[in-house]
Amino acid sequence: MLRSRSAKFTRCLAATIIAASSATIASAQTADTILFNGKILTVDNDFSQQEALAIGDGKILATGTSAAMKRLAGDKASLVDLGGRAVIPGLTDGHIHGIRAALTFGTEVNWIGVPTLKDALEKIREAAKAQKSGSWIVVAGGWTEAQFAEKRRPTPGEVAAIAPDNPVYIQHLYDWLLLTPKAMEALNIRDDNDVTPGGKLMRDSDNKPTGVIEAGGNALGKLFDKLPKPTLEQQVDGSKKFFREMNSLGITGIVDGGGVSMYPASYQAVFKLWRDKQLTVRVAYHLCSPKPGSELADVQNLTQLLPPGFGDSMLHFNGPGEIIIWADWTDGDITPDGKAKLAEFLRWAASKGYTIQLHWNPDRTVRDLLDVVEDINKDYPVRDLRWTVLHLYNASEDSLKRMKSLGLIWGVQDGLYFGGERLQKEVGAEQAKLMPRIATAMKLGLVVGAGTDAHRVSSYNPFVSLQWYLDGTTIGGTKTRGDEEAPSRRQALEMYTRNSAFMANDDDKRGTLEAGKFADLAVLSADYLTAPMNEIGKIKSVLTMVGGKVVYAAPPFAER
Template sequence: MPSIPEQILLNGRITTLSDDGGVPGEVSALAIRGGVIIAAGSDEEIRALADDSTEVVDLDGRRVIPGLIDSHVHFVRAGLTWNDELRWEDVYELSTALSTIAEAARNQPKGTWIRVIGGWDEKQFQDGGLGPTKEDLDRVAPDHPVYVQMQYAWVQLNTLAMETLGINDELVAGLTVGTFDRDEDGELTGRGSGRMLMPWFYKQLPVPTFEEQVASTAAVSREFARLGMTGCIDGGGYNTGPDVYGPIYEAWRRGELATRVRLYQHPSAPGMEDEEIAGYSRYLEPGFGDDILRMSGIGEVILYKSHDGIAEPGDTSPEAMDHHEKLLAPLAAKRWSVQIHAHQREYIDRLLDLWERIDKEHSIKDLRWTLVHAEPVAKEHIERLKALGAGLMLQSLLRLNGEKAISIWGAERVAESPVMRALFDAEVPVGLGSDAMRVASYNPFTSLQWFLTGLTVSGTPTLSEENLLSREEALRGYTVGSAWCTFEEDVRGRLVPGYQADLAVLSKDYMTIPVEEIHTITSELTLLGGRTVWSSGAVA
């Protein structure tokens, strides 16, 4: 007989993702005690467990899903500046985007920076052409320096931002990274392009105080909860290293995180790989932390010169792969999980060769090593992955970059990037996610919609029909699939007895609404271990 629940949820359409025949795939009610689900069943069955002390939540027929877990997102980095940025991920008209800048200009003191740093693409603006110009930004915020970044492709500054940063002919001539556009008269337009130009800009922009970064980190965790995310796996990222974790540790100590965060750490810059990875291995322990914040592994960058892109192969020479082995073998010996970013087929081939070699010396079969992005994973890789106990962290990157991928790889190859159906049928562990915040939207329902449709933000097909997922498959990938990556698939990602009571009560029914509306879903109520971390007020 289960204990008396502290809380019961009734009258819902609850997707349990149960793999146990004793719990149906959909129930109407749950019982929660001590942050854990103790029973799932009908309203009558669950009501019978309660007494007068039990809190009763009427779901009023709403869909409930396990809390979403983004398998690869740059949460820590985003938290450093979240409160100082405007977000355009869910804005689909340039005029609306510009109005957000105009509103910020009205509400902020003159001379303060207004920033939009990635997460969107110019193609999402139906009225936008190539995104905002210097003149557009001058018109809506003449008294504020404005910095607008589109993924890692380009930055647009307004006149005051150019003046504040000293962007002139002399400075541009001396820069060794990036390029700056000029108009037909040869004048700088305020637009600079090139991935490596972005870190230069970041060093010029004002840095929030430590307390502001702590508050900002807590704020992004609440935003995740608003979208039904109760967990994420942080993949480090460019411009992060050992010195950026203070704010998230402090938000954790203060009990201000509204989502569970799993940390993967990697070297901060080229040339720092040997020193910093050795330092992580020496001074940190895999699994250190608690149910809210935990150190999970090393990655996504292992060796910067091998860090590739859709259009940019990295160094996969024998010398580079020997360097990988020097870095990775000690991690295997100390039982570390590892994730590695890989967009190119040759890099994936060389990594699997290396992993197999390391595995003979130090078994990695139970370490959950994963490939991140991994669009070129093919059917012939499947048995190798399974033999290594390895998995994949796959994202919806082609939603914004599908046309680019088609122009480089061709539509036929993109249609199998990756071979999603073969992976799921072979039961290769797959965690789904976004790769936000710079190159993709953090909205999990935007990502889920892409895994169902394969359509870019401008409507171009990418994945073949065969490689599109069902709604339940995508949901499993965004919940228990991601939980697998951090050894938590037995306690997170399902709504069945014994699992943590992490769940989201949705604004619309993910399982039944038209697929093109999925990206509009939010959470009406998000529970983290049974504790309310977000409520719209719609669920009593």
């Protein structure tokens, strides 16, 4: 007993000495930036709130009172009066197709958040006036008719009338596409054979194609691939604009899921920004299997020079995903052959120490995936690899328990913000109230990461996503998920900060505002913790910093 108490005392004394030494080191450093007179949400283990923070050499030196932090200021330090505003760790979208969205952001027409169909069509009209005759006008997703006051989609006739000289491509999620006559002609689409497998041409009463195509994701991906690609210069410009747009919403990092229509050449623009030190978000990227049939061989070849974590603090390779085996990725239905291929692929990934993001939708078949992972776990500790199961909105409590036992992460996106009404019709109002079981997962101790899956299937706005996590209300105003499965405001913010940083293998560097971590932060237009629930989606950043450098500023900070 005496020996035990002595050992305990020694450990406590050592911890005290280490803490004192750390404090001395921090106090010995001088800060180049002080943010003071604010409400700093550190998102540390205690979710503590501070008044100010000090930044030096791109990292947080300390947090505390305004007076204490000012004492750390160097002679040339910048002192920023927050005016009482809330500050949060920079947000990390834990699953987004941001690299893909960025490639065409400068050349697409963006309907995300547009309130009326009239306004959306006006954007098409303006693009037709601005662009050359014959050039493509593309809306690649991120919208739904529920956001429009008119509650309907555009018709081919009204689109062709406002852009008669341009081929127009308007995609809705991954289930519907509108093409004007010039677009149909340019893509050589005449019958169903031109949009298969998985696509079907809608026809009018005279059996003529209307220009509307109903299809699955694979079919629309193939059609999108036929569109003219922006030049590398346009891709780089679009990428800069997209990442700055994300900075304006408090995003300082993304975990990119690759996705349909993403090939090795698709990464050249983001790599150029990285090489030129012009990235304004930290990127952890995943590589999808490029094509069906040779998934493992292709990824093995692509990753020969990409060991786990390859890169630096601004961009690194995070592992394969989200599409692993093409035959099974869309909705999780899996054949014995597909299960064997999946097992072979995941076992190889585990042997290499790769982090995985894996698209899986229905709970009815996730047991097949978990069986595979449990078998691999006998030889490789999967919980050390930070594998994430994405989507799975209808995860049962039993499935969540199995995921917890394996140390899997659950990546929950806000897809039901767009699709909640459809889900409600499919499963009934009572079942929909339980989807997704975020509160249950957190009670079980699962790491739940946040994200949007943007931009084709949802908005990339993290505050829209945060509001949906909290209130379960769709873009159309229907409350589909019950409050019993809602996270608290603290938990939802943790999903978008420390948990998503964990998914990126960066939780030791960012995700909280603690001494020693990167000064990635956002000063908010409204206090996330106290804003009315229906106002959270309107919050923006007025000052965003990555590594202590300002990457976005709005008044009053833009005037500095």
